[in-house]
Structure formats: structure tokens, C-alpha cells
Amino acid sequence: xxxDKSVNQNKKKPRSLQDxxxxxxxxxxxxxxxxxxxxxxIFFLDLSLGSVRxxxxxxxxxxxxxxxxxxxxxxxxxxxxxPKAITAVLAGSALAVSGLIMQTLFRNPLAGPFVLGINSxxxxxxxxxxxxxxxxxxxxxxxxxxxxxDLGLIIAAGLGASLxxxxxxxxxxxxxxxxxxxxxxxxxGYATSAVVSILLHFSIAERIHLFVSWTFGSFGGxxxxxxxxxxxxxxxxxxISQMLVKPLNAFLxxxxxxxxxxxxxxxxxxxxxxxxxxxxxxxxxFCGPIxxxxxxxxxxxxxxxxSSDHRILIPSTSLLGAIIAIVADIVSGLPGTQVVLPxxxxxxxxxxxxxxxxILSRRNLRKTFAS
Amino acid sequence: xxETLCRTHGLTIGYRFPRRPTHVVASDLEMALNRGExxxxxxxxxxxxxxxxxxxSGTQPPISGNISLNNRDLKSYSQRELSRLLSVVLTDxxxxxxxxxxxxxxxxxxxxxxxSGRINSRDDEIVRWALKSVGxxxxxxxxxxxxxxxxxxxxxxxxxxxxxxxxxxxxEPTAFLDVPRRVEIMQLLKKLARDTxxxxxxxxxxxxxxxxxxxxxxxxxxxxxxxxxxxxxxxLQGAFEETFHSEGVRFDREYGHFTITEVRGxxxxxxxxxxxxGWTKRALERVGFxxxxxxxxxxxxxxxxxxxxxxxxxxxxxxxxxxxHSIEELLTCIHTELQE
Numbered sequence: 001x002x003x004d005k006s007v008n009q010n011k012k013k014p015r016s017l018q019d020x021x022x023x024x025x026x027x028x029x030x031x032x033x034x035x036x037x038x039x040x041x042i043f044f045l046d047l048s049l050g051s052v053r054x055x056x057x058x059x060x061x062x063x064x065x066x067x068x069x070x071x072x073x074x075x076x077x078x079x080x081x082x083p084k085a086i087t088a089v090l091a092g093s094a095l096a097v098s099g100l101i102m103q104t105l106f107r108n109p110l111a112g113p114f115v116l117g118i119n120s121x122x123x124x125x126x127x128x129x130x131x132x133x134x135x136x137x138x139x140x141x142x143x144x145x146x147x148x149x150d151l152g153l154i155i156a157a158g159l160g161a162s163l164x165x166x167x168x169x170x171x172x173x174x175x176x177x178x179x180x181x182x183x184x185x186x187x188x189g190y191a192t193s194a195v196v197s198i199l200l201h202f203s204i205a206e207r208i209h210l211f212v213s214w215t216f217g218s219f220g221g222x223x224x225x226x227x228x229x230x231x232x233x234x235x236x237x238x239x240i241s242q243m244l245v246k247p248l249n250a251f252l253x254x255x256x257x258x259x260x261x262x263x264x265x266x267x268x269x270x271x272x273x274x275x276x277x278x279x280x281x282x283x284x285x286f287c288g289p290i291x292x293x294x295x296x297x298x299x300x301x302x303x304x305x306x307s308s309d310h311r312i313l314i315p316s317t318s319l320l321g322a323i324i325a326i327v328a329d330i331v332s333g334l335p336g337t338q339v340v341l342p343x344x345x346x347x348x349x350x351x352x353x354x355x356x357x358x359i360l361s362r363r364n365l366r367k368t369f370a371s
Numbered sequence: 372x373x374e375t376l377c378r379t380h381g382l383t384i385g386y387r388f389p390r391r392p393t394h395v396v397a398s399d400l401e402m403a404l405n406r407g408e409x410x411x412x413x414x415x416x417x418x419x420x421x422x423x424x425x426x427x428s429g430t431q432p433p434i435s436g437n438i439s440l441n442n443r444d445l446k447s448y449s450q451r452e453l454s455r456l457l458s459v460v461l462t463d464x465x466x467x468x469x470x471x472x473x474x475x476x477x478x479x480x481x482x483x484x485x486x487s488g489r490i491n492s493r494d495d496e497i498v499r500w501a502l503k504s505v506g507x508x509x510x511x512x513x514x515x516x517x518x519x520x521x522x523x524x525x526x527x528x529x530x531x532x533x534x535x536x537x538x539x540x541x542x543e544p545t546a547f548l549d550v551p552r553r554v555e556i557m558q559l560l561k562k563l564a565r566d567t568x569x570x571x572x573x574x575x576x577x578x579x580x581x582x583x584x585x586x587x588x589x590x591x592x593x594x595x596x597x598x599x600x601x602x603x604x605x606x607l608q609g610a611f612e613e614t615f616h617s618e619g620v621r622f623d624r625e626y627g628h629f630t631i632t633e634v635r636g637x638x639x640x641x642x643x644x645x646x647x648x649g650w651t652k653r654a655l656e657r658v659g660f661x662x663x664x665x666x667x668x669x670x671x672x673x674x675x676x677x678x679x680x681x682x683x684x685x686x687x688x689x690x691x692x693x694x695x696h697s698i699e700e701l702l703t704c705i706h707t708e709l710q711e
Binding site for chain 2: 034036084106243246249253254256257259260261262263264302305306307308310311
């Protein structure tokens with residue numbers, strides 16, 4: 001490459017080729033630090049903004065055990081904003097990573113955390129609890145769950161998602177081609193939405209409203225008690241996903257090449273599916289089906305870092321997912337007002353154009369998955 | 372003594388189905404791949420070339436028989452061991468956007484790297500060597516999605532090389548390439564086989580190229596028979612006619628290519644020497660004349676001469692003489708004359 005030569009001639013000491021490549025295969029430490037700082041800054045912004053504005057200084061003070069100017073702030077921070085912000089960080093990260101690994105597994109730019117039908121399973125579970133108990137006699141198992149309130153919904157969603165996972169795993173052990181899974185997930189989604197719409201049809205208005213508001217998604221409904229379950233699950237899931245970089249990179253060239261390079265494709269596939277189900281399933285159970293983050297963030301990461309290497313993509317996607325989720329949370333809270341917008345509406349309405357603009361302006365969408 | 376790296380015994384390849392009878396593609400295959408040799412696998416479409424390659428690479432289990440690699444049964448290799456011994460170039464489409472050529476070739480180090488896939492300086496050296504040996508060191512920084520077909524094929528070969536295999540299997544590496552690029556890839560593979568002592572097997576459709584460059588040829592017929600040998604032996608044994616037998620196509624043993632057989636019409640003779648006479652013969656054969664050197668049997672005689680005005684074709688039909696200045700003119704005239 002003539003360009004390279006001239007660069008080398010200008011610098012008297014020619015840079016070794018190794019130096020040229022090593023940074024490109026892992027995330028630049030400065031970028032990593034920058035993203036983390038940004039995340040921390042936005043995290044504090046999220047704690048500070050809302051229907052009541054709490055100055056950043058007071059937040060720092062409260063976190064280190066000082067008394068705030070107003071005692072109500074302590075309650076707002078600890079009971080509401082802190083769990084909400086932590087949930088947003090973890091859920092955003094989890095969804096983005098699971099979207100990335102699904103896109104790689106299926107080699108499809110439109111894949112996301114929910115392609116396997118995990119959200120369909122969860123929404124079916126929730127629909128059964130909310131809608132069925134409203135119309136049919138109160139003696140079903142679902143009625144029992146609905147008495148548990150939020151926890152019942154979480155259990156129902158979790159059960160629904162796990163059932164789908166078991167089904168997908170059983171199928172994935174038999175099928176050779178991973179595309180079969182994609183189509184099955186799609187078909188399963190249609191079937192469940194049909195069942196859900198039948199349930200909706202026969203349900204009563206308040207129940208329908210309850211179900212619809214679950215589908216809006218929210219980071220705010222998670223209590224400290226629930227976070228004790230959700231937090232370790234998501235952290236472990238995200239950590240394991242960081243260890244999947246090697247098989248994921250091997251999958252870049254397709255399963256046949258991956259196999260020829262010594263990868264146990266079936267085992268890697270099951271790991272990837274399980275991690276996705278764990279991450280996306282638990283987020284959906286606790287926060288509702290949050291759209292968009294999982295599909296868009298991986299593209300944003302590829303676009304920003306010009307790479308398909310998972311050693312770069314996995315950490316950057318998890319950080320970007322957390323950042324975008326927390327921004328969406330701030331916006332949906334409409335700082336300074338009492339109004340709260342549906343989270344799903346915010347992620348899609350505001351996030352989609354921004355990310356579309358970034359990707360289009362870099363003119364490399366085509367390259368994400370070159371056709 | 373040649374060192375055989377891969378040998379099959381009574382190998383039967385095909386597909387097993389859970390509830391349907393087994394589909395046998397080819398059976399009783401006996402073949403060997405030797406160190407330092409380039410072997411070409413030829414056969415009509417659907418004869419099972421890809422199936423054979425998949426079976427040899429361990430992706431697909433054989434129906435029966437066995438494959439021994441380095442005098443050890445293929446089945447006894449772990450996937451990781453196998454990936455250090457054998458690498459492949461497949462026809463699968465590569466559709467990753469943000470992957471540089473270097474990164475793609477570095478993926479070939481997969482069997483040697485640790486859990487994170489980190490490339491150490493030895494890996495880096497091998498990746499560079501692989502890129503250099505396929506003549507792609509100038510493509511290092513380019514994205515794979517931006518490469519031409521020929522360049523991408525070189526990168527894929529470099530990736531297979533970076534796996535440091537003893538055996539390389541390539542499924543139609545020259546498909547989609549123009550003729551000079553095909554020749555280039557074949558020369559490259561031949562050189563790699565020689566210089567690095569690998570056994571290379573590739574499937575290919577370009578018969579003439581295979582005949583000219585392969586050390587050995589394996590012919591797989593539609594009936595599932597395999598004939599292997601040195602190219603010239605196979606030509607003389609008539610193996611090509613047998614394998615590619617079909618209506619209207621004839622294997623020309625003299626030139627080592629296929630010609631379209633037509634009902635040969637009238638006989639014409641061509642005099643003259645060199646390239647121009649050769650192409651004149653080809654043109655006449657193409658339009659359905661049979662060309663012979665015996666002047667007395669010919670219904671038309673053509674003399675190709677080269678004078679100061681360029682080439683000139685002198686045609687003699689029914690004692691009538693005419694002169695032409697291009698093959699096109701000649702063909703038009705000979706047609707009208709002989710119609711009468």
C-alpha cells in the first residue's frame with residue numbers, strides 16, 4: 001500500500017506492523033475509559049434528574065452517608081432512582097450483548113435478543129396471568145400467580161421464557177442449520193401473539209390496560225429485593241458473554257469454517273443461546289419486553305469502532321447498551337414534570353433516528369453485513 | 372518414496388436420514404493425498420465432489436470405510452487436533468463487513484490461541500507469512516468486504532495456511548474467477564504444495580487448467596466411481612470420456628478438452644502453418660466441417676498465406692478460386708459455395 005510506505009518514510013523509525021494491528025484487535029484503553037466515564041456521568045445525571053431535581057453534590061453526599069438538604073431526597077434516591085438506574089445499566093447492557101451474539105450466531109443484521117421467541121414466551125406467560133385470571137374462574141394456577149402481584153408477573157414471564165428456551169435447546173440439538181432456529185423462533189412469535197390477542201379479545205378493560213402497560217417496558221418497577229436476584233444474574237450473564245469472544249469470532253465466517261477451526265459448534269451454539277435466554281429472559285421478566293436496544297446497539301458499536309471483532313464489540317456493546325438505556329430512562333422520565341412516557345416509545349422514537357443518523361452518516365451500514 | 376498424508380479405504384460417502392433410506396453418493400473410494408502434491412478433484416455437477424471434501428474434512432461422517440490421516444484414523448482425532456492438521460477453503464459466502472484481511476487470516480490461528488483468541492507474536496508472524504505467501508501483503512489493512520473475488524480467495528487461502536495444516540482441502544477455489552486469476556490461484560497452490568510440503572486437494576471444473584497444473588487427478592463419476600492417477604495417464608486410459616460421458620460432447624484426447632460433437636459435414640482441407648492455420652481449422656470445425664489434411668478427399672481447399680497486406684485466405688471450391696481477408700468472409704463464402 002503506497003499510503004503505508006509514505007507514512008513509514010515520514011517517520012524515520014518505521015513502525016513495526018505489529019503496532020499497527022494490536023490496537024485494532026482490542027478496544028483502545030482510552031476509549032474504554034472514556035465510555036466508562038460517560039456511563040458514570042450519565043448514571044449520576046439519571047439519579048439527579050426526574051420529577052424532583054436533586055443536585056449532584058447532594059447525591060454524592062447521600063451515597064457516602066451524609067444527610068441531604070431535604071430528607072425526602074433520601075427516600076427518592078434509595079427507594080426509587082438508584083434501583084431504577086442500576087436496572088437500566090444492567091438491562092441495557094444485557095439486551096445489547098444478547099442482541100450482538102444473536103446477530104453473530106444467525107449472521108443476520110436484523111436479529112436481536114428476542115429472535116428465539118424469548119419475549120413471546122414471556123409475554124404469553126404474563127398475558128395468561130393478567131388476562132386469563134380476569135375472565136375465567138379464579139382457581140387456576142395463573143390466578144395464584146396474579147395474587148402475588150409483580151412477583152407473579154416476573155415468575156410468569158420467567159416461566160414463559162424458560163419454556164421457550166427448553167424448546168429451542170431441544171430443537172437446536174437436532175437441527176444442522178441454525179437458520180431453522182430463526183424461523184422456528186419467528187413462527188413461535190406469531191403463534192403466541194395469536195394466543196395473546198385471543199386472550200385480549202375476551203378480557204376486560206382494566207386487565208387489558210395492565211397487560212399493555214407491561215408491554216411498554218419500564219426500569220422503574222424493580223425493587224431492591226428483586227434487584228438482589230436480577231443483579232447477580234445479569235452480571236454473571238454479561239461476564240460469561242465476555243468470555244465467548246473466541247467462539248463468536250469463529251462464527252463470523254459461518255458454522256462450517258468455525259467447525260473446521262476446531263470449534264465445537266453445537267456446544268458453542270448452546271452456550272450462546274443459554275446466555276441470550278438468561279440475559280434477555282430475565283430482563284423481560286423484570287422490565288417487560290424492551291425493544292430496539294438489542295437490535296440497534298450492536299450496529300452502533302460496529303459503526304463507531306469499525307470492527308466486527310468481538311474482542312472490541314462485546315465490551316463496547318455492553319457499555320453502549322448501558323449508556324443508551326440510561327439516556328432513554330432519563331428522557332422517559334421527562335425531567336421536571338410528573339409525566340412518565342412509556343420506555344419502549346422513548347427507546348424507539350428517540351433512539352432510532354439518532355442511531356440511524358450515526359450509521360448513515362458514516363456510510364458503512366452496508367459493511368455491517370456486506371451483501 | 373512419496374509420503375501419503377491422507378488415504379481412504381473403501382470409503383462410501385453420502386447422507387444418512389433418520390427415517391429415510393441412506394443416500395449413497397459414491398462408494399468404494401480409494402484415494403491418497405501425498406505430501407507436496409497438488410491433487411485436483413474433477414467430476415460432473417452432482418457427482419459428489421463437495422460431499423467427498425466434507426467427508427475428508429471430518430464435517431460429515433462417512434457411511435462406511437475409513438479415512439486415515441497421517442496413518443491414524445480420522446475418527447480418533449479430536450476436533451482441535453484435526454484443525455491443526457487439516458484446513459479448508461469453502462464456497463460459503465463470507466459476509467462480515469468490518470473485518471480486515473489481517474483479522475480474517477488471524478482467525479486461522481483459532482486452534483492455537485487461548486480462551487480469548489489473543490494473537491501473540493508467533494501467531495502474528497505466521498499470519499504475516501501466510502499473507503505474504505499468497506501475495507496479499509498489500510491487502511492486510513483492507514476490509515474483506517471491499518476485496519475483489521480473486522483477492523478474497525487469496526485471503527481465504529491465507530487463512531487456511533495460517534492454520535498450519537499438513538493437508539488443505541479447497542472447494543472450487545477458482546469458481547467466479549477470470550482466467551488469469553484462475554491460473555494465478557492454481558500456480559499459487561502448486562507452489563504452496565511444493566514449498567511447504569502440504570497435501571492439497573481442490574475441486575475444480577476447469578479441466579484444461581487441472582490437466583496442466585495438477586500432480587494427480589481424482590475423477591469422480593456420476594455413477595460414484597473414483598479414478599485417480601497422474602493426469603496424462605488418465606487421459607490415455609480414457610477416464611475422462613468415461614467420467615464426463617454425455618450426449619453431444621466429446622473429449623478430445625489430443626488437446627485435453629471437450630469439444631461439441633456435431634454431425635460432421637463436408638470435408639475441407641487447410642494448408643498453411645502457424646497460428647493462423649490453427650485458428651482457421653478451429654473456425655471450420657466450429658461451424659461443422661470436418662478438417663482433414665488429405666487434399667484429394669476434400670471438397671474445398673483452403674490455403675492460408677501471409678503477405679505484405681496481412682493474412683489472406685485462398686479458397687478453392689469446385690475449381691473456383693476466391694480470396695478472402697478474414698475468417699468471417701471465408702466462412703460466408705464457403706457456405707454459399709458448398710450449398711450449391
